[in-house]
Amino acid sequence: MQKIQIMDLKVVIIGAGNLATCLSLELKKHQYNILQVYSRSKKSACTLAEVLECSWTNDLNKVESNADLYILSVSDRAYDVILPQLNFGDALVIHTSGSMPMQILTSYSQRIGVFYPLQTFTKGRAVDFTVIPICIEASNRADLNVLRSIAEKISSSVYEITTVQRKRLHLAAVFCSNFVNHCYALAFEIAKEQQVEFDLLKPLIRETAAKIETLLPIEAQTGPAVRYDENVMNRQKEMLTDHPLWKELYERMSKSIFELQTKK
Amino acid sequence: MQKIQIMDLKVVIIGAGNLATCLSLELKKHQYNILQVYSRSKKSACTLAEVLECSWTNDLNKVESNADLYILSVSDRAYDVILPQLNFGDALVIHTSGSMPMQILTSYSQRIGVFYPLQTFTKGRAVDFTVIPICIEASNRADLNVLRSIAEKISSSVYEITTVQRKRLHLAAVFCSNFVNHCYALAFEIAKEQQVEFDLLKPLIRETAAKIETLLPIEAQTGPAVRYDENVMNRQKEMLTDHPLWKELYERMSKSIFELQTKK
Numbered sequence A, B: 001m002q003k004i005q006i007m008d009l010k011v012v013i014i015g016a017g018n019l020a021t022c023l024s025l026e027l028k029k030h031q032y033n034i035l036q037v038y039s040r041s042k043k044s045a046c047t048l049a050e051v052l053e054c055s056w057t058n059d060l061n062k063v064e065s066n067a068d069l070y071i072l073s074v075s076d077r078a079y080d081v082i083l084p085q086l087n088f089g090d091a092l093v094i095h096t097s098g099s100m101p102m103q104i105l106t107s108y109s110q111r112i113g114v115f116y117p118l119q120t121f122t123k124g125r126a127v128d129f130t131v132i133p134i135c136i137e138a139s140n141r142a143d144l145n146v147l148r149s150i151a152e153k154i155s156s157s158v159y160e161i162t163t164v165q166r167k168r169l170h171l172a173a174v175f176c177s178n179f180v181n182h183c184y185a186l187a188f189e190i191a192k193e194q195q196v197e198f199d200l201l202k203p204l205i206r207e208t209a210a211k212i213e214t215l216l217p218i219e220a221q222t223g224p225a226v227r228y229d230e231n232v233m234n235r236q237k238e239m240l241t242d243h244p245l246w247k248e249l250y251e252r253m254s255k256s257i258f259e260l261q262t263k264k
Helices: A002-008 A018-029 A042-052 A076-085 A102-108 A141-154 A163-192 A198-211 A230-238 A244-263 B002-008 B018-029 B042-052 B076-085 B102-108 B141-154 B163-192 B198-211 B230-238 B244-263
Strands: A010-014 A033-038 A055-057 A069-072 A092-095 A111-117 A134-138 A158-160 B010-014 B033-038 B055-057 B069-072 B092-095 B111-117 B134-138 B158-160
Touching (some): A018 A042, A018 A141, A042 A055, A069 A076, A092 A141, A198 B163, A198 B198, A230 B076, A244 B244, B018 B069, B042 B055, B076 B102, B111 B163, B134 B163
Parallel strands (some): B010 B033, B069 B092
C-alpha cells in the first residue's frame, strides 16, 4: 500500500544541474511520476524535460503547485532567491545539498527533508545508484519513511544522518573527490608541459584508489613527504617555479602529510 | 641467446624498502638470479633475503663484487653515502628513483641506467606489474636493450624516457598519488571527528578515480570551488578552524581549482 502511494507521488524537480539531472533520471527509471522540471536556464530545463518526458518551465511563477514532492537541487546560493517565490501547499519539500541545513526550508513548508546522494555527478555520465550512499533527514517520522522508501528503491545504502554529520560528510567529500580530482588535473598539466602522456599515470591513479579499500589512508601513504626528504622536495618545487600557487600547494600538502604521519 | 644471457644475470639488490621489496620479488617470480640483498637495517635485509632465498648483508663492505647488475633502490638522500663505498667492477648499475638524474651514477660505473616503475608500492601489498609503466634510461644502447628485456619480462608497458621527463613524471605522480592519498587521509580524519564512517566515502572515491578513465580531469571537476561558491566554502572552512593547515589547504585548493577552470 505504502509502496503504491510512493510511486504515485507527483514530483517536481527544481534545478537541472548535474545532481538534479542524474537523480531525476534515476527516479524516472524507477517509474516515478515526474510532472515538471524548473530551471532558470530554458535550455537546461528543456533538455532535461525532454528525457524525463515531462513539462518544463523557466518561470518560477509557473511551477506546478499541486505536486506531492518538490525536490530542490540548485546551487546553495540559489535557495534564498528561489524559495520565497514558490508555493508548496502541504507537499513534502526536500533539498539535495550536502552543506545546507534542513532548516532553510522551515519557513516554506511544514513537511521538510533532505535527500543527499553522496557522489560526484557529471551530466552525460551514467552512475550506478545502487552503490551510492543516500543520506536522508526529515522533520517528521512519516516523511522520513517516505524518503527512506524512495532512497531504498534506488540504492542499497541508505543512512539517516543529522545536518551536522551531513555537513561533515560533505566537507570530507570535497577533500576526497573535488580536491583529489584537482590533483589529477594538476598532474595532467605538469606532465603535459614535458610532453608526457597522462595515460602513463592512470595505473598509478587506479592503484592509489584501490589501496584504501584494504588499507587505512594513513598506512597507504608513500612519497618524499612521508620521510620529509627535503632533497627531493626542493628539486620538485624548483619545477613549479612558474606556478606559484601549485608550489604553495606542494609545500602545504607535504607539510600536512608529514604532520599526520608523525601524529599517528 | 640474449634472453638466456639476461636470465643468467647475477643481480644484487641495494635497498629493502617498499620499491626494492616489490621489484625484487617480481624479478624472483620471473626466475632472475638474485645473489644478495643489502640494507642498512639488518631486519629489513634479512626479511627480504628470506623470501628471495638469497644472502643478505647490512655491511657495505660485504656487498658481492661479482654481480652483473646492481639495482639501487634507496631513499634519494642515501645515494651519496652509499655509492662511494661500493665497487661495481664493469657491471651495469641502475637506480629506481623518479627524481634522481641517471648521472649520479657516472663516477661509479661505465655502464649506468635507470629503471623506474611508476607505481605506489607498499610492502605486503601485491601489485600487478604487468600494467605498471616502466620507464627506462641507459648510457648506451646495449644496456638500454638489457633494461628493456627485463622490463618487458615483467610489464607490458615499457617507455624509454629522458631524465627530464622522468623527473616531471615523478612530480606528476606525487600529485596524483601521494597528494591524492593525503586527501583521502584528511577526509578520513574529518569524517571521524563527527563519528561518520569513512566507508561511506568509498563509492565516491571509486567514482572519482573512474571518471578520469573517460573524461579529462578538468571536465570531471565538480564541487563548490568550480563556481567559487563562497557561501559553501566559508561554511566549510569554519569547520576547519581547529586545523589551520587543513584550512589553508582548503583555501589554496579551491583557489587553484577555480583558476584552472577559468583558464580552460
